[in-house]
Amino acid sequence: MATTNGGSDQIAYWIQISELVRNYGLVAAAGIGVGLAWWRSRASNRQALAALRQAELAQRDHVVEMFNRAVDQLGSDKLEVRLGAIYTLKRISRDPQYIDYRVPILETLTAYVRERTREDTNAEPLVDVREIMKLLNEALAEPK
Amino acid sequence: MPQIEGFVLDLSGARVRRTDLSKANLTGANLSNADLTGANLRGANLANATLKGTILRGADLRDAINLTKEQLADAVVDDTTILPAKIK
Numbered sequence: 001m002a003t004t005n006g007g008s009d010q011i012a013y014w015i016q017i018s019e020l021v022r023n024y025g026l027v028a029a030a031g032i033g034v035g036l037a038w039w040r041s042r043a044s045n046r047q048a049l050a051a052l053r054q055a056e057l058a059q060r061d062h063v064v065e066m067f068n069r070a071v072d073q074l075g076s077d078k079l080e081v082r083l084g085a086i087y088t089l090k091r092i093s094r095d096p097q098y099i100d101y102r103v104p105i106l107e108t109l110t111a112y113v114r115e116r117t118r119e120d121t122n123a124e125p126l127v128d129v130r131e132i133m134k135l136l137n138e139a140l141a142e143p144k
Numbered sequence: 145m146p147q148i149e150g151f152v153l154d155l156s157g158a159r160v161r162r163t164d165l166s167k168a169n170l171t172g173a174n175l176s177n178a179d180l181t182g183a184n185l186r187g188a189n190l191a192n193a194t195l196k197g198t199i200l201r202g203a204d205l206r207d208a209i210n211l212t213k214e215q216l217a218d219a220v221v222d223d224t225t226i227l228p229a230k231i232k
């Protein structure tokens with residue numbers, strides 16, 4: 001009888017031990033899982049930030065290119081090409097993201113007005129100059 | 145103070161007749177020898193603007209502010225120029 005009791009106690013003891021080992025194992029596995037998840041999210045955050053920075057740089061390059069091309073086109077003999085360039089510069093100057101370009105654009109377009117109208121004998125300026133004057137009037141408007 | 149930091153309008157020698165600069169802040173602007181015949185300058189702020197030789201024939205300067213007699217003396221005006229009621 002005593003042997004039977006001793007055997008079941010031992011079995012109960014080993015069951016307890018195995019449960020303990022299993023529980024510790026589960027805790028350790030969960031810890032490793034959390035660590036891996038954190039590492040992965042950190043890596044993907046870094047990737048997302050790098051991608052965002054890349055996109056910002058690409059966008060800035062695009063604006064620089066647009067600005068340079070538009071300034072070149074201001075020298076065209078064709079009115080429609082010059083007008084397109086003026087609209088492009090207008091759009092960039094109005095974008096709060098590219099505030100650095102605002103003054104150079106206004107300076108460039110004002111210089112254009114000075115140079116293009118110096119010999120002008122018409123009753124009023126051509127459409128390209130009128131568009132620039134509209135932008136200047138808007139940019140210089142007193143706050144209401 | 146100019147409206148846009150770092151930008152002061154320079155239209156010296158430009159011929160921009162009948163242009164609209166109404167309510168514009170032209171503080172310190174260089175308008176010398178500009179042709180502003182028939183221009184709309186209603187309510188414009190002309191503080192310290194240079195008007196030497198500026199043609200203002202037929203221009204509308206009603207309600208323009210900070211315009212002085214000295215500035216006007218340098219400009220080209222005639223009977224068709226509409227001046228503000230108050231000139232400094």
